[in-house]
Amino acid sequence: MLTFERQELILSLLKENQIVKIQQLVEETQASESTIRRDLTELESQKRLKRVHGGASLITKKLEEPSLLEKQSKYSAEKSTIGKYAASLVKEGDSVFIDAGTTTKTMAEYLHGKEIVVVTNGLNIITDLLDNGIKTYLLGGYVKAGTHALIGRGAVESLNSYQFDKAFIGANGADTESGFTTPDPEEALIKSTAIDKANNAYVLADHSKFGDVSFSKIKNLNEAEIITSEKLDKELQDKYRKYTELKVVHIN
Amino acid sequence: MLTFERQELILSLLKENQIVKIQQLVEETQASESTIRRDLTELESQKRLKRVHGGASLITKKLEEPSLLEKQSKYSAEKSTIGKYAASLVKEGDSVFIDAGTTTKTMAEYLHGKEIVVVTNGLNIITDLLDNGIKTYLLGGYVKAGTHALIGRGAVESLNSYQFDKAFIGANGADTESGFTTPDPEEALIKSTAIDKANNAYVLADHSKFGDVSFSKIKNLNEAEIITSEKLDKELQDKYRKYTELKVVHIN
DNA sequence: TCAAAAATCAATCACTTTCAATCAAAAACA
DNA sequence: TGTTTTTGATTGAAAGTGATTGATTTTTGA
Numbered sequence: 001m002l003t004f005e006r007q008e009l010i011l012s013l014l015k016e017n018q019i020v021k022i023q024q025l026v027e028e029t030q031a032s033e034s035t036i037r038r039d040l041t042e043l044e045s046q047k048r049l050k051r052v053h054g055g056a057s058l059i060t061k062k063l064e065e066p067s068l069l070e071k072q073s074k075y076s077a078e079k080s081t082i083g084k085y086a087a088s089l090v091k092e093g094d095s096v097f098i099d100a101g102t103t104t105k106t107m108a109e110y111l112h113g114k115e116i117v118v119v120t121n122g123l124n125i126i127t128d129l130l131d132n133g134i135k136t137y138l139l140g141g142y143v144k145a146g147t148h149a150l151i152g153r154g155a156v157e158s159l160n161s162y163q164f165d166k167a168f169i170g171a172n173g174a175d176t177e178s179g180f181t182t183p184d185p186e187e188a189l190i191k192s193t194a195i196d197k198a199n200n201a202y203v204l205a206d207h208s209k210f211g212d213v214s215f216s217k218i219k220n221l222n223e224a225e226i227i228t229s230e231k232l233d234k235e236l237q238d239k240y241r242k243y244t245e246l247k248v249v250h251i252n
Numbered sequence: 253m254l255t256f257e258r259q260e261l262i263l264s265l266l267k268e269n270q271i272v273k274i275q276q277l278v279e280e281t282q283a284s285e286s287t288i289r290r291d292l293t294e295l296e297s298q299k300r301l302k303r304v305h306g307g308a309s310l311i312t313k314k315l316e317e318p319s320l321l322e323k324q325s326k327y328s329a330e331k332s333t334i335g336k337y338a339a340s341l342v343k344e345g346d347s348v349f350i351d352a353g354t355t356t357k358t359m360a361e362y363l364h365g366k367e368i369v370v371v372t373n374g375l376n377i378i379t380d381l382l383d384n385g386i387k388t389y390l391l392g393g394y395v396k397a398g399t400h401a402l403i404g405r406g407a408v409e410s411l412n413s414y415q416f417d418k419a420f421i422g423a424n425g426a427d428t429e430s431g432f433t434t435p436d437p438e439e440a441l442i443k444s445t446a447i448d449k450a451n452n453a454y455v456l457a458d459h460s461k462f463g464d465v466s467f468s469k470i471k472n473l474n475e476a477e478i479i480t481s482e483k484l485d486k487e488l489q490d491k492y493r494k495y496t497e498l499k500v501v502h503i504n
Numbered sequence: 505t506c507a508a509a510a511a512t513c514a515a516t517c518a519c520t521t522t523c524a525a526t527c528a529a530a531a532a533c534a
Numbered sequence: 535t536g537t538t539t540t541t542g543a544t545t546g547a548a549a550g551t552g553a554t555t556g557a558t559t560t561t562t563g564a
Binding site for chain 1: 552
């Protein structure tokens with residue numbers, strides 16, 4: 001087989017599968033591992049694909065650079081750890097809803113290469129998902145300026161045509177009396193609906209969210225599990241455990 | 253065998269197989285390797301094929317989509333002018349569909365401040381629209397890796413809940429026989445549906461698109477007006493005017 | 505959590521194939 | 535016949551190949 005031929009084959013396999021492993025390519029092309037590696041290096045330098053450990057993935061143009069603001073945002077280490085743990089809950093074959101927001105965004109990069117289907121209402125996390133070779137569906141609807149979340153009738157209707165194994169939701173407040181809350185009623189409706197459509201619902205919340213109450217209620221505490229970090233006081237952890245299950249993540 | 257004869261044979265073998273090896277050609281033509289090499293060199297200089305190490309390949313890439321990056325660089329001045337004119341067609345109060353793509357993207361920045369509602373299937377133009385203060389709705393559906401266009405059942409269903417005063421569509425080919433075409437059938441369906449739902453439909457096409465034919469048909473030429481530029485030959489302009497209205501934009 | 509085990513990686517070697525350049529013989533032409 | 539064009543063989547250079555190495559990364563399991 002000609003070099004050119006083989007490289008085209010690699011690209012077409014990649015387009016089909018979003019992501020390919022080197023061993024897979026060795027089998028398909030009957031070439032040695034070395035040769036495949038050289039092909040991948042060359043194709044990457046041509047910007048026709050992106051190499052990842054163990055194989056290659058489709059290249060995607062960034063929708064937006066991760067803004068400085070996001071990087072500097074509060075508790076980013078904590079959020080990242082929470083996101084990583086949330087990603088570990090996702091198993092091969094799962095269908096998953098991931099909410100718009102900064103905490104949920106950190107999940108995306110840890111989902112790399114998993115054979116799953118993700119539905120989201122957050123434009124901010126689309127590129128992360130695609131870069132990691134995830135099959136991604138987006139809700140339709142009105143694009144809220146600022147957060148770039150999808151809301152409104154269209155979004156809810158879109159949502160109603162899906163079922164999820166797991167839903168990962170962000171919230172601005174988690175309070176024993178008021179439950180999970182968020183400022184925008186429209187967003188609250190999306191989050192609430194997503195929880196309803198999932199077998200397992202998780203709210204991702206760093207320690208600063210506990211005790212806070214926002215304008216719009218999403219759900220009661222007992223309607224979703226909480227993923228948080230050890231930064232939350234032991235006392236408070238125990239308090240909240242009376243209302244719902246709490247997954248407390250250790251921070252490095 | 254005559255030189256000319258042999259070269260035609262090479263080309264016809266190439267068309268059959270997309271790619272041919274030198275040894276294969278030596279066998280078929282009973283000529284020496286050197287002769288074949290000379291033929292290939294000559295045919296390549298005539299741009300009738302592309303040499304690759306070990307053989308030659310066709311230069312056609314109609315089924316392949318140029319990457320977003322490639323698209324953006326080509327004819328950008330022309331596209332920008334076309335986009336500007338398209339934006340000028342939009343009146344206050346209009347509800348407008350804007351297709352995913354690079355040409356349509358240039359529209360967005362010229363819509364600044366207009367009191368309109370925009371629906372789009374292109375993630376690549378969302379930020380431009382929001383930055384210019386446009387009320388923006390997004391179709392739902394599957395996010396196509398690479399172009400970041402929304403496609404699939406969800407996208408079509410979303411589309412069906414809207415009505416547009418005007419739709420602005422991109423296409424890869426515009427041909428008198430084959431009509432408007434684009435490589436991906438899923439995208440073709442979205443474009444076609446959007447045209448159906450609009451009182452006025454416009455296809456934005458720079459001069460390079462005319463006469464080209466891609467894999468999937470969108471609509472016949474007479475089902476939308478074309479916005480193009482004066483870079484399109486006068487002769488061709490007249491030819492296409494027999495099939496549909498042509499808005500020819502002057503480039504500064 | 506941490507360290508051992510496994511997998512993946514880039515770099516290099518020896519070997520094969522393909523390449524362009526050259527030259528002389530054969531064929532075509534006048 | 536002599537001249538030009540085409541052809542096939544030869545050659546050293548360039549490109550491509552698979553195997554092996556030891557370094558790096560990821561996964562596993564105590």
